[in-house]
Amino acid sequence: MEQTSQELNIILTLFPSYESWLTFKDSSENQEIIDSLVFYAKTEGVLREGTREELDALIRCLSRGTRVEPDNLPLNFSDLLERRKEFLGLQVSVRTWVRRVNDLLDKYGLSFPRISNTMLTRLKREAADTVYKQNVLRSIAFWLGHERPQMVPSWNYEVLRKLCETGAAPGYRLYTHGIRIGFALYGRGDVVDHEVVGWLKKTLKEYLENSKDPYLHGRRVRGHDITTLYVDFPREGEADHPSAYRYCLRSAISLAHQVAVRWSLSPYYSEKRFLSIGLAGGDFSTIDSQLLPILNVRIPGDPVIRLTDFIRQCLLINDVRVILCEYPQEVTLFNGETLFVWWVYAFWNTIYFDFIPDLLTDPILGTSEEAHIKLNSLLFCPDQLERRKANAVTTFLRFPSNSLLGQEIAKTLYFRRKFWEALEVMRIVVGLNPNDPTARTFRMVLYRHLALMASSWEAANPMIRFALQEARYVEDHCKHLGEDFYCEYAGTYLTRAILALRFSRRGEQREREFLQEKVFESLHHAALLYNKGRAASPSGIRSTFLLHMTIILRAILRDNPFIITDSSRRVLGRRSLVRKVSGEVMRQGGFIRDDIPGVDPDRFAEDRMIINFELHDGAVALEASRPTTYFCHAVALWDFSVIRRVATARRVHKILTEARRIAATLAKKDICVFSYTRICEEMLPVSEFIEHIDRAINLIETRVGEALKVGSDDLIIPEEEGYEPLLMTLNFYEERDYRTEKMQEDLRWGTG
Numbered sequence: 001m002e003q004t005s006q007e008l009n010i011i012l013t014l015f016p017s018y019e020s021w022l023t024f025k026d027s028s029e030n031q032e033i034i035d036s037l038v039f040y041a042k043t044e045g046v047l048r049e050g051t052r053e054e055l056d057a058l059i060r061c062l063s064r065g066t067r068v069e070p071d072n073l074p075l076n077f078s079d080l081l082e083r084r085k086e087f088l089g090l091q092v093s094v095r096t097w098v099r100r101v102n103d104l105l106d107k108y109g110l111s112f113p114r115i116s117n118t119m120l121t122r123l124k125r126e127a128a129d130t131v132y133k134q135n136v137l138r139s140i141a142f143w144l145g146h147e148r149p150q151m152v153p154s155w156n157y158e159v160l161r162k163l164c165e166t167g168a169a170p171g172y173r174l175y176t177h178g179i180r181i182g183f184a185l186y187g188r189g190d191v192v193d194h195e196v197v198g199w200l201k202k203t204l205k206e207y208l209e210n211s212k213d214p215y216l217h218g219r220r221v222r223g224h225d226i227t228t229l230y231v232d233f234p235r236e237g238e239a240d241h242p243s244a245y246r247y248c249l250r251s252a253i254s255l256a257h258q259v260a261v262r263w264s265l266s267p268y269y270s271e272k273r274f275l276s277i278g279l280a281g282g283d284f285s286t287i288d289s290q291l292l293p294i295l296n297v298r299i300p301g302d303p304v305i306r307l308t309d310f311i312r313q314c315l316l317i318n319d320v321r322v323i324l325c326e327y328p329q330e331v332t333l334f335n336g337e338t339l340f341v342w343w344v345y346a347f348w349n350t351i352y353f354d355f356i357p358d359l360l361t362d363p364i365l366g367t368s369e370e371a372h373i374k375l376n377s378l379l380f381c382p383d384q385l386e387r388r389k390a391n392a393v394t395t396f397l398r399f400p401s402n403s404l405l406g407q408e409i410a411k412t413l414y415f416r417r418k419f420w421e422a423l424e425v426m427r428i429v430v431g432l433n434p435n436d437p438t439a440r441t442f443r444m445v446l447y448r449h450l451a452l453m454a455s456s457w458e459a460a461n462p463m464i465r466f467a468l469q470e471a472r473y474v475e476d477h478c479k480h481l482g483e484d485f486y487c488e489y490a491g492t493y494l495t496r497a498i499l500a501l502r503f504s505r506r507g508e509q510r511e512r513e514f515l516q517e518k519v520f521e522s523l524h525h526a527a528l529l530y531n532k533g534r535a536a537s538p539s540g541i542r543s544t545f546l547l548h549m550t551i552i553l554r555a556i557l558r559d560n561p562f563i564i565t566d567s568s569r570r571v572l573g574r575r576s577l578v579r580k581v582s583g584e585v586m587r588q589g590g591f592i593r594d595d596i597p598g599v600d601p602d603r604f605a606e607d608r609m610i611i612n613f614e615l616h617d618g619a620v621a622l623e624a625s626r627p628t629t630y631f632c633h634a635v636a637l638w639d640f641s642v643i644r645r646v647a648t649a650r651r652v653h654k655i656l657t658e659a660r661r662i663a664a665t666l667a668k669k670d671i672c673v674f675s676y677t678r679i680c681e682e683m684l685p686v687s688e689f690i691e692h693i694d695r696a697i698n699l700i701e702t703r704v705g706e707a708l709k710v711g712s713d714d715l716i717i718p719e720e721e722g723y724e725p726l727l728m729t730l731n732f733y734e735e736r737d738y739r740t741e742k743m744q745e746d747l748r749w750g751t752g
């Protein structure tokens with residue numbers, strides 16, 4: 001193969017010296033990147049055999065040349081971005097440039113980390129002193145080599161790294177504002193010694209170093225005194241309002257959630273030691289005057305995670321899914337100032353907060369047959385408890401008042417489709433706190449999933465009734481009925497509609513009239529409850545999407561009722577009908593606006609969808625939920641849009657591909673994907689979810705054709721007359737039963 005000078009220069013831009021390559025090659029974090037780089041080099045004709053050894057020899061040879069420094073350099077990385085037109089020839093915003101760099105990496109299949117605006121902010125302020133930051137600079141270096149060949153090899157990775165080491169530009173506000181999260185250990189009968197504090201510091205460092213969140217990666221743990229540690233999270237920009245704290249807040253609250261549960265699992269946890277976690281925001285120079293009092297204050301019930309009034313505002317405005325106490329506790333400071341202390345009452349942890357790594361690897365919660373037998377013996381035969389080794393479940397049974405640990409154990413079982421076992425754990429949680437809305441809602445979800453596993457309407461309907469009884473208990477006895485409760489409540493009716501539709505298509509004639517009535521009755525109830533959820537939320541993103549999907553499904557079934565009774569008919573919709581119904585819903589929600597001069601209403605609607613997606617995705621730290629967040633965004637752009645353009649199709653194709661990539665990473669963890677690919681919420685094995693996404697990608701490629709690759713962004717995709725498949729209904733099919741042998745083989749576990 002012929003080697004071109006540009007591809008060679010790109011390799012030299014990434015590794016301007018053989019020493020930098022050796023350092024890169026020796027890191028265990030870079031092995032996947034190296035494989036993708038070898039594949040790229042072979043594909044582009046730089047390597048003949050496509051081996052690591054060949055790449056090593058090439059870099060050794062290239063690095064022997066004379067190095068040329070750029071004639072003119074910016075002051076630092078911040079100055080480079082500020083003067084990007086002068087140095088990089090960029091006429092676009094940083095956000096647009098970031099998107100172009102990431103698109104280029106996607107195009108060539110390179111595994112270098114994708115750039116985020118958050119990480120660029122950090123590189124303005126910090127040295128590139130972690131592997132992740134250094135690889136972000138290599139992502140930029142690849143863009144330089146590909147898009148600015150005239151600048152290389154004088155501009156390369158080493159030059160970019162040197163710019164980060166020179167610090168912030170004069171006058172740049174370095175670490176002045178953000179969120180500080182504190183961790184304080186107190187002895188209440190047991191000693192808090194160096195060993196206990198050492199465990200806390202090690203746990204914080206390990207989580208920060210191993211996290212995939214670029215905003216967490218590389219954060220430093222500092223000590224205030226012997227038993228108090230803290231971590232700082234600078235806000236993303238210079239704007240002085242709560243929305244500027246979105247990403248640093250998500251990272252801080254995720255860290256608080258992780259440490260609170262890990263402390264419960266540690267050998268040092270006891271009723272005679274207490275861990276207090278506090279979050280305060282604002283100016284770092286004065287923040288301790290608020291953080292230390294909220295760490296020290298005694299609050300009835302000993303809530304672990306406490307907040308200042310400002311952090312509470314940030315949580316509400318940025319749609320972070322936690323439930324806070326109803327009324328704060330007042331604390332008088334030494335200067336007479338009054339401080340309001342709020343605390344986290346519960347987490348909507350099931351689909352928003354990440355797994356606890358220790359629970360994923362605990363053998364008792366594993367997926368083997370042996371683990372399944374032992375877990376059931378432990379949960380349902382308590383007389384054998386003393387003969388069991390210590391594990392997460394025995395720890396919870398020793399301290400059952402720790403409801404957060406119980407819910408995290410149940411969540412791990414839920415994502416491994418052990419619904420009966422999860423219900424038993426939640427029975428204990430609810431028994432001690434019967435009015436916890438998150439625990440009750442989780443039980444409702446578990447019953448709903450058991451209904452989906454049923455082989456007949458007679459078997460499924462009792463489980464749906466149990467789920468609805470949980471929902472009615474929450475309405476009657478619990479406070480804090482937010483959007484997620486109403487979405488799950490509505491989701492129970494949506495599941496009942498899907499079950500009625502499924503069994504009607506399979507059933508005998510005498511059953512079909514009854515089930516057809518259940519389909520429309522259930523969709524009606526679901527729509528009413530999704531509307532309640534939208535009213536209960538400051539953003540209403542999740543409820544608005546699910547309401548939209550429910551209304552479209554109802555319209556399709558009314559337009560073609562034979563779908564309900566004939567299993568040979570696919571769930572297709574007339575494009576003209578879907579466009580009409582969707583347009584009405586989007587106008588009611590303010591997505592389509594005709595009253596803004598000079599603004600295309602359809603483009604305005606698409607921009608609103610993208611903003612909502614980014615806001616919601618920013619609130620999701622659980623990797624097993626994010627693929628469906630991407631899929632739902634694709635549904636919104638493709639199924640709900642009144643006019644489809646090639647640019648829209650390209651974005652849909654890209655985010656479906658990203659959903660597939662994220663889902664594939666979950667296979668090693670033996671967990672399922674939280675999925676809406678068959679309209680209602682399900683736990684799907686990774687292989688089946690990927691199969692659904694592949695079908696969706698194929699639909700886009702077939703429908704758009706060659707225009708997906710070569711068409712103009714503004715080209716409107718011509719509509720086809722008659723019925724067409726939608727992404728939201730594409731995977732509702734009857735070729736194989738819900739509980740197939742293949743699914744059971746993939747899962748390798750039972751569910752009771």
